[in-house]
Amino acid sequence: LDHYGLHMYMFYFFFSSRRRHTRCSGVSWARRCVQETDKMVFEIVPKIQNFVMRSYNWSDGSKRLLLHPAGPFTVFFWCPMIKWGISFVNVRDIYYTPLEAVSSKLQFVLFISGLVWARYAMVITPKNYLLGASNFLMGVIAGVQLYRKWRAGQLILSLIHI
């Protein structure tokens, strides 16, 4: 830039009508970041749902299940499914981990909370039988673990009892 070129540049810059460093939205930039991330991530599932609904001529019953508000494309379905996973891992632990790795505190908490949630799943509206069943099973299996620990304790006591 020669001397007058700089003058011309400054003139152009200061007197041109361009938007400079101004915000579009009325929220903070952090919230805008979170909004855009949410848009990217949480609109994937509706897109998958649209694709699935259009890819095949589903029957009325299937359509009703797939579009249910607690159906397979919502979090209200997959969270209880993951809760079943706790029961399955606990059952696996009965057979494949040593008894010392079983934490009686954890099993006690799972037992109590499983029974409480099983009762409350029947009391809430709408009644959630799947949630109640999964929690009840979790409580039962935790009870089995507690019984194992108690039995091992009884065996040890019987060994040291002279």
Add this chain to the structure above:
Amino acid sequence: FFFLMIRRPPRSTQSRSSAASDVYKRQEYMGIIINTKPKMADTSVNWIMKFINSPVGPKTTHFWGPICNWFLVVQGFLERDRAPARISRNMQTVLVIYSSSFMRFAYQVKPRNWLLFSMHLMNVVVQGLSLIHIS
């Protein structure tokens, strides 16, 4: 100047002459109670009573379920010094996955349950730290 005032004939005026004193007491007129200050809702309840009566308050199951679940976090904290051979890594992993998904559940469910959300967040932190410590 006064002949410009429009003088209403007497029979069209109201019959009540207690208008001045009605300001000070509630009076019924044509079935409507007039001159009353609109009764404001009793906003003198403090935040404790508001919470107790809220849809996620102690009278509902949405409160006691998460309270039960908070003992998971307590257990994780109390057993942080347990020897690695005495901890079941499978259970801790499953609890981390379970809690991270239920954070989203607690956010989306109606009524929004921040107690459950915070519990699962702390559960992820506690169990995750324990897993990291073991490995």
